[in-house]
């Protein structure tokens with residue numbers, strides 16, 4: 001059976017869920033936070049060590065200001081309400097992406113990362129203002145600046161995920177099949193599951209079923 005250490009998730013479908021059920025995209029984001037909480041719990045139960053959640057891409061800045069503000073307010077209250085609880089559960093929080101938010105949110109993110117930095121049960125990587133192409137360009141630039149050879153080892157050392165193993169499994173909810181500039185390097189050999197359900201409808205059973213199916217796959221990594 002395949003071991004599973006790292007699950008990455010593109011949490012898609014909040015907007016559509018919100019419009020369908022409450023005539024408001026933001027209501028979908030609010031409901032999406034509940035799914036985040038369920039999936040964190042289920043990850044602990046499944047003894048997963050790394051959970052990477054795509055919460056805001058570099059392209060998401062194109063959205064209306066009202067929606068962007070709502071998302072960051074949600075994130076802020078999630079951290080204010082939950083960080084103590086996550087810490088008690090020995091969960092570590094790491095931000096992927098460049099912290100170019102309000103001074104208040106940047107401080108809260110730094111504080112949350114610092115508080116949980118020694119925790120070992122599960123590491124949640126929250127991708128915020130994250131874009132894989134710019135991560136790669138910056139990594140190549142750093143290798144070049146340090147006069148090192150461009151090779152896999154040196155590049156990986158300069159990615160934002162440098163201390164994190166590559167995802168074993170990528171799940172994208174929301175019935176869309178694309179990567180949306182997410183972990184393009186790191187997903188090279190990940191197993192990919194596209195889920196029809198919208199993120200707010202995705203639940204622990206759906207997650208466990210995907211993990212069960214993932215475990216049955218024969219992973220060859222190019223071998224036979």
Ligand code: FPP
Pocket residue numbers: 011012013014015016017029032033036053054055056057060071074075078126174199
């Ligand atoms: C994609 O759905 C979802 C996002 C861009 C935001 C994800 C954010 C959350 C789940 C809530 C905040 C997270 C935390 C960790 C507190 P979409 O809006 O693109 O959906 P659509 O495709 O239906 O429009």
